[in-house]
Amino acid sequence: MDFDLTEHQRAVRADAREFARERIAPHARELDRAGEHPTDVLEAAGDRGYAGLTVAESHGGQGEGLVELALVTEELSAALMPVASALALHLGVAEAVERLGTDAQRERFLPGMAAFETVGALGLSEDDAGSDKTGIETTARRESDEWVLDGHKRWVTNLRHADEVLTYARTGDRGEVTAFLVPAGAYAVDTVWDTLGARTVKSPRATLSGVRVADDRQVGTVGDGLGERGRLRTGINVPARGVGIARATLDATVEQTRTREQGGQHIADHQGVRWRVAEMAERADVARLLVLRAAARLDAGADVAREFAMAKTYATEAAVDNANDALQLHGGIGYTSERDVERHLRDARLLTIAGGPNEGHLDTLAEAVYDQHPRGR
Numbered sequence: 001m002d003f004d005l006t007e008h009q010r011a012v013r014a015d016a017r018e019f020a021r022e023r024i025a026p027h028a029r030e031l032d033r034a035g036e037h038p039t040d041v042l043e044a045a046g047d048r049g050y051a052g053l054t055v056a057e058s059h060g061g062q063g064e065g066l067v068e069l070a071l072v073t074e075e076l077s078a079a080l081m082p083v084a085s086a087l088a089l090h091l092g093v094a095e096a097v098e099r100l101g102t103d104a105q106r107e108r109f110l111p112g113m114a115a116f117e118t119v120g121a122l123g124l125s126e127d128d129a130g131s132d133k134t135g136i137e138t139t140a141r142r143e144s145d146e147w148v149l150d151g152h153k154r155w156v157t158n159l160r161h162a163d164e165v166l167t168y169a170r171t172g173d174r175g176e177v178t179a180f181l182v183p184a185g186a187y188a189v190d191t192v193w194d195t196l197g198a199r200t201v202k203s204p205r206a207t208l209s210g211v212r213v214a215d216d217r218q219v220g221t222v223g224d225g226l227g228e229r230g231r232l233r234t235g236i237n238v239p240a241r242g243v244g245i246a247r248a249t250l251d252a253t254v255e256q257t258r259t260r261e262q263g264g265q266h267i268a269d270h271q272g273v274r275w276r277v278a279e280m281a282e283r284a285d286v287a288r289l290l291v292l293r294a295a296a297r298l299d300a301g302a303d304v305a306r307e308f309a310m311a312k313t314y315a316t317e318a319a320v321d322n323a324n325d326a327l328q329l330h331g332g333i334g335y336t337s338e339r340d341v342e343r344h345l346r347d348a349r350l351l352t353i354a355g356g357p358n359e360g361h362l363d364t365l366a367e368a369v370y371d372q373h374p375r376g377r
Contacts, residue, residue: 003289005071012068016075019048024079031080032343035199037161038083045076046116050087054234055094059110066233066295070240074288077244078251081347082201084244085354086158088237093120093166095234096179100220109164109181121162121184123153123206124229131360133168133226136177138208140169145215147180154191154205159184167208168225177225180218186211197346233298236308238355239291239315245348246284246318249326252341253277256330273329280322287315306368309361316358319348 005013023044031038045051054069055061062068069091076084094113097105112118129135138151149169156165162184171178187206195203220228254277257268267273290311297304323345327334334341352358 005067009068009071012064013071013075015048016050016072019045019050020075020079024076024083028080029337029340029343031200033337035194035202037202038080038086038200039161041080041083042086042161043116045083045087050076051090051116051119052094052114053087054091055098055110055114059098059106060114061094061110062114065299066236067292067299069234070236070243070291070295073237073240074244074247074291077241078248079244080200081241081245081344081350082198084237084241085198086161086201088234088241089122089157090116090120091237092232092234093122093164095232096166096219096229097181099232100179100228102216104216105181105219112163118164119158119162121156121158121165123156123165123167123182123187125155126151126153127205131357133177134175136168136170138167138169140171140178140180142171142215143212146212147215147218149180149182149208149211149213152190152205152207153187155203156187156206157203158201159187159189159204159206160202166219168229172223175226176223178218178222179220179225179229180213182208182211182213182217186213196349197343198350199346235355236291236295236298236311238351239287239294239308239311242315242317242319242348242351243284243287243291244319245344245351246280246287246315246322249319249322249341249344250277250280250284252339253280253326253329256326256334260331267329276325276329280325283318283322287311287318290314305364306372309365309368312355312361313358313365316348316351319351320345323348 024041049062050072052061053064053072057063073084073088097109113120126136140147140149164181165184167180167182168177189204189206191205192202257273260267294304294307294311297307323341326341327345330339330341333339
């Protein structure tokens with residue numbers, strides 16, 4: 001068992017850390033305060049190759065694995081979580097096209113996606129299809145060589161800046177769902193929520209009314225969209241975002257407690273403070289190890305239901321706990337937008353819900369645990 005990154009992986013991480021430090025961090029606070037989309041940052045990330053990070057080199061991408069995705073996501077999230085979110089969701093659409101699409105679809109869409117000239121978004125959740133996606137009510141009916149879509153989607157992250165939306169619609173009985181690439185312009189936005197966190201990349205509700213798409217935009221197997229979606233792998237980005245926030249809030253807290261003086265001594269001189277910071281470091285390290293283990297096993301083609309569920313629940317909770325402790329140890333200044341920890345806390349709170357609520361992943365983890373401990377052992 002090797003716990004060390006390869007030289008190439010260390011270089012990937014260093015490049016992402018430099019990008020985050022130079023291109024994201026200087027603008028993060030103001031982007032969040034204004035609720036402004038990080039368009040320039042994302043375009044720069046595209047130029048850096050991150051929009052095609054996991055896309056095969058034969059289609060213009062970098063051809064990296066999920067360990068590399070986790071490393072890059074951690075670094076971007078440590079600077080501004082919604083940037084990592086927008087890129088990861090885009091890469092998730094590209095993965096669906098690459099793994100489930102036809103040769104013609106791969107040739108048509110992937111080079112542009114790898115270059116971030118074609119931006120992907122996801123149309124999956126609905127008002128009554130949250131954690132239970134079998135409740136999808138958006139319909140797609142076939143007419144000759146076209147499909148006609150009617151319905152709505154909510155939480156369509158990055159819709160207003162996307163070109164193609166991977167849209168899931170019911171094509172038969174309940175649970176018989178099919179994926180389509182729908183031009184983003186075919187959606188009509190009806191609600192843009194003002195959210196607690198992730199303020200720079202909006203996730204609106206939008207409708208489809210008699211939208212026609214050609215048959216060559218149907219992705220994967222008709223009726224098995226949900227089953228095929230369950231086999232996609234870039235969801236590792238969600239816990240990796242949690243690692244980024246857990247680490248960023250730890251770093252900020254070490255600096256604050258080391259330099260802030262009260263009562264004639266540094267805050268970090270108090271044993272209780274040092275223990276609390278030690279626990280923050282422990283959370284960040286354990287979260288990273290769990291995420292990298294799941295990513296490495298995914299790269300090896302293993303079944304990671306147990307490992308992924310553990311990484312998702314632990315890393316996202318670690319992000320919330322570390323951000324909350326960071327704010328407390330910063331004192332009053334941590335509660336203001338003069339520091340980043342309050343933003344990290346708001347952003348972290350999304351992660352226990354995004355990618356499926358943690359309660360559902362705990363169900364998966366518990367089932368895996370019991371399966372590995374059969375009766376009579």
